Amino acid sequence: MPDEGTCVGRSVCDEVTMEPYFDLVGFAAVATSDFPGSEVYGLADHGGMPGLDKQLARAGIAWRTLFEGSHEEGAAAVAPLLFSLSEAWADGHRRLLEWVAEHGTYTSSLLLLATPLPIDEVAARLACRLDAMLSEEMNVLLRFFDPRVFEALLGVLDAQRKEAFLGVADGWWYFDRRGALVAQPSRCAACDEHTVPLRLTATQEFALLAASEPDQVAEQLAALVPEPWRKVSLPQRADFLERHIADARRIGLTSTRDLTLYCGIALLEGEDFCATAKWRPLLGAVQRGEMDFSSALAQS
Numbered sequence: 001m002p003d004e005g006t007c008v009g010r011s012v013c014d015e016v017t018m019e020p021y022f023d024l025v026g027f028a029a030v031a032t033s034d035f036p037g038s039e040v041y042g043l044a045d046h047g048g049m050p051g052l053d054k055q056l057a058r059a060g061i062a063w064r065t066l067f068e069g070s071h072e073e074g075a076a077a078v079a080p081l082l083f084s085l086s087e088a089w090a091d092g093h094r095r096l097l098e099w100v101a102e103h104g105t106y107t108s109s110l111l112l113l114a115t116p117l118p119i120d121e122v123a124a125r126l127a128c129r130l131d132a133m134l135s136e137e138m139n140v141l142l143r144f145f146d147p148r149v150f151e152a153l154l155g156v157l158d159a160q161r162k163e164a165f166l167g168v169a170d171g172w173w174y175f176d177r178r179g180a181l182v183a184q185p186s187r188c189a190a191c192d193e194h195t196v197p198l199r200l201t202a203t204q205e206f207a208l209l210a211a212s213e214p215d216q217v218a219e220q221l222a223a224l225v226p227e228p229w230r231k232v233s234l235p236q237r238a239d240f241l242e243r244h245i246a247d248a249r250r251i252g253l254t255s256t257r258d259l260t261l262y263c264g265i266a267l268l269e270g271e272d273f274c275a276t277a278k279w280r281p282l283l284g285a286v287q288r289g290e291m292d293f294s295s296a297l298a299q300s
Contacts, residue, residue, distance in 0.1 A: 048109030
């Protein structure tokens with residue numbers, strides 16, 4: 001492999017530009033109007049948005065942690081925090097809303113919901129949804145407040161359990177991996193119909209794990225080739241991973257390590273590296289089963 005940081009051919013290693021963060025001020029205004037009698041809340045992963053508690057305190061906006069009263073109560077730095085966007089918008093805290101948008105659009109750390117319930121009841125209902133049980137009868141913390149987990153979870157629950165899970169609010173929104181806001185309709189139930197803990201089958205567990213693979217690759221790329229990965233704009237990262245993970249699978253690569261290395265080569269040598277005279281025969285041999293990917297790397 002070439003020296004770290006070199007880019008040849010079609011490459012994503014361009015100059016870093018300012019990212020287009022979501023207009024949370026405009027969203028708060030519209031959502032507050034569209035859901036009269038409801039409060040619009042943010043549910044944030046404090047681990048992905050460090051300093052949020054201080055920003056909320058500075059603006060005088062009340063917040064709740066979903067870990068309060070649980071065995072996770074001491075983990076404030078990584079706790080999910082619930083706070084009112086409606087209050088922030090009504091009180092004119094534009095800088096707070098802009099800060100939340102800047103730190104929440106691309107960090108997979110923010111859900112939004114509209115509900116007529118008061119904040120303490122919302123927090124209590126959401127806290128119940130942290131409890132899940134795996135097929136081996138193992139209790140786990142369900143990180144549904146991570147939009148990536150939230151999106152994957154909605155894809156594996158049956159219609160009845162999905163409706164019950166979402167029954168905290170009359171509307172949910174989350175940011176996908178490209179930073180686009182996705183709406184999830186729901187109906188706020190007068191009495192919570194969600195069953196605690198949420199029991200997951202082995203098939204559902206596997207689907208949730210498979211959905212997290214691009215995020216595992218992204219995390220490893222940030223450690224393996226930090227500078228080239230940093231230069232990929234945040235909105236483009238999801239598409240980059242989707243393209244090259246698919247290409248890697250087509251030649252038979254399956255492990256997270258190999259998928260990461262394949263994507264790393266695309267960062268260092270350009271996105272068309274697989275068509276070059278150096279790599280085409282090596283990858284062809286890997287696809288035919290004549291050598292493994294580690295051997296191809298050693299000969300590159």
